[in-house]
Amino acid sequence: MDQFRSSPHAPAEGAGAGRRVYDLLRAQMADGTLPAGAKAPSTRALAADLGVSRTTVTAAYEQLAAEGFLVTAVGRAARVAGAPPAAPVSRATPRRRKQPAPALSDFGRRVAGIAMPALARAKPAAIDFAYGAVASRDFPSQIWRRAYQAELLRHQHSLYYAAPEGDASLRRSLQGYLRRARGLACDAEQILVVHGSQQGIDLCARLLLDPGDAFVFEDPGYLMARRSFEAAGGQLSAVPVDTQGLDTAGLPSGMPARLAYVTPSHQFPLGGVLPVGRRMALLQWAQRQRAWIVEDDYDGEFRYGQRPIDALQSMDGDGRVIYIGTFSKALSPQLRIGYLVLPAELVPVFRQAKRLVDRHAPLLEQRVLASLIDSGAYERHVRRVRRENERRRAALLGAVERHLPGDATVAGTAAGLHVVLWLPFLRARDETALVEAALGRGVGVYPVSPLFATAAHRARHKAAGLILGYASLTPEEIDRGMRALAAVIGSLAAKAR
Template identity: 75%
Template sequence: MDQFPIPPGQGSGFNGAGRRICELLRSQIADGTLPAGARVPSTRALAADLGVSRTTVTAAYEQLAAEGFLVTSVGRVARVASPLAAAAPSDSGTKRRVRAAPSLSAFGRRVAGIEMPGLAPAEPCRVDFLYGAVAARDFPALVWRREYQAKLRHHQRSLYYVAPEGDASLRRALQGYLRRARGLACDAEQILVVHGSQQAIDLCARLLLDPGDAFVFEEPGYLMARRCFEATGAKLLAIPVDAQGLDTARLPRDDRTRLAYVTPSHQFPLGGVLPIGRRLELLDWARRHRAWVVEDDYDGEFRYGQRPIDALQSIDTDGRVIYVGTFSKALSPQLRLGYLVLPPELVPVFRQAKRLADRHAPVLEQRVLASLIDSGVYERHVRRTRREHERRRAALLDAIARHLPGDAGVTGTAAGLHVVLWLPFLRPQDEPALVDAVRGKGVGVYPVSPLFAKPQSPLQPRPAGLILGYASLTVEEIQQGMRTLAAVIAARGSEPNSR
């Protein structure tokens, strides 16, 4: 057998030397040096040959036998398995054969065909107006750590799965919080804890839509939600929004429309608040068509200058609204905790689907959050961060007014953690070049056009737009970022044929 370097005195058991013995024997089996049925050296002989302990060789042989490369038995010489029970790995230099496209389900083919913007670059910008990012310094780390350690020390007789709907302590805490903060009265049994609002939307899509159905969606709207619904094979019905949110006068009359997705408290991304007349019209439409309304309350806690608008579900008397809440904006998107408030008849099937998907959300985090809500810490944290966000928002609006051309416009300022900046002197097709140029200066800004489902109409042209999140930035960074954006826009304006 070929020699290979194994330092002596490596100890016993399946260590680094044992792994190298396995690799050597696998390669010799693969290249035919040790054909099927051939004897392999005894453990004693190979140990002496390689300068390792016999225990190490024995452990390597046992590993190869478990993988199906060798056949061993007490008192008999080990042999190469015949026929081999496991294929040997190919040599790294061997050219791989071209594989055919994978066989996928219809759902899989639809998912594979979905176009999505890339994730945020791994290398962050010096100043990044990334929507959905919040400041790490705002996270209540001290109280979270204290509560987490307390829950970790709490004695449990055993560790096992909990109910798919979530820990009872968090659902009870949410029941009280939603009544206080969002005007929403529900039973704890109606609440389902999920991995953020994205899982909530995915469950709604898969449980409520079939291929051939249709769904109403805001135009423009939240791209990740639209893609979830489209992946079911349902037909998109994009309904325009205006300064007041979804234009309910344009709701379809087709009874195949099974679902409407809305962001009524702060339309994403344009920021309109759905007035009471349109809310009632939407609920009446859902009742008449027996359609579900998915209410995504993604940042309803952050309204400035007045009390947050009550949830749409708070005035739903027919049980047609599914409320989606999240802790991503108030605490952290990395926490991956959100929840659904379901009409009672949907509770069993949503629990079952959650159980099939991933059993349940992380338990310790749920219990920590329940303690923070019950103690009042969470609501004090929300009030504090609301003041911080209001200060950042004011800084952004001031910087836009101070540094950008006077015809630049801003929408969505009354609530939330982002604004949309409209640049009427540029076209939507100018957005990618502008974004790249600004990123080249170390500032991240993001185009609004991907949030529109329909191409721009020549009869109703819209200007270029940027969605600017400000929740993760300092006042100084906001000012610096807008100065950089202004400089890039000014440079573009001085270029020949810049339009």
């Protein structure tokens, strides 16, 4: 027992004492103090020697026996297992492998090589014009809590996995809601509930693209979608965007494309609304190409002054459009619930893929959403939040007019929860300095240049541009932020001159 008395790591009784006894015995086995086949100290003697309870030592022995390091039998002393025990787990930084790690798959190598935008700052700016953010005070906490509690208390025969396509109650509720709000007629069977629009995009990329297949993409466009298609091995065919959204005159005709990704209700990020003529041209192109169209309707509920424009899929008579919707902008991006409306022929394979990825989306939240839609509470909430965001949008436009130079212009104001601010007296190369200087004054703004896929399309817009989200701010914060941004812009413009 001397080796235990002299050990500097002998555990004192208290929290974690059992783990320390376990580690001590593992270390003695690893360094040969307790060689293979040797008798282990009795639990009573070791407990007395270490000053801990016998129960603590017994629990450590049982764990070692369960892991195969000790051999125990009723009425016989425990012995160290015959096979040499593995070295104890080290908490130090692991050594570099002598041999290279096993190779990644082609998909893994593509993912590893993709440049991604930085994640949100741990400490956001005091006034953050983050696009995609919504105000926490807009979340319908009271009605959500009541509906959640009701679902939580509802008796279930057992708790088990649910259908991968989503709960039937939510899919039926969405069927009615989409007809009322988006002019989209579908069967509930065509709806697949996913973890936010990003998972829907990823499923489209994996199931519809082979490596080397071309995909049409708006330029500029939603970077996370483009990266998903590239990770699947797709080859980018960038089509420029103007004030009306995707320029369908630029759709490729000499090369086959498997799909086109579009945001027709409010083009991301420039804000154009795709007119009916271009919608028809896009659908006709997809028919000729035998291509799919992925319609991302990420904030289609928010159109100001007029009712929201019907979804592109409502015009699709050939079954080419996959519609992606989400609750991220109307409720919260943290909810992570979205949905696809699929052409009938794609339903089985998308359900199977969803099942392989994560079984199904959270069931309780799905039923809460179904309850809110069926009661009318969700649509009342959307109307209320639309009014609030219209006030914020007006505050932003007013602040730009009051505080920024007269040649600053704002695009994409008809719909959505963000705008693009163009500053013709600064150049695209000034965006980084502008963002950093604004952050130094506690204002978060975001450059438009990283969302361009090609330098040629970025060169069409020579001015510096900022994406300004306003849905998480108050009108007062928007005004203060614009005043601070105006000071930064004035300083940079003076240097440019």
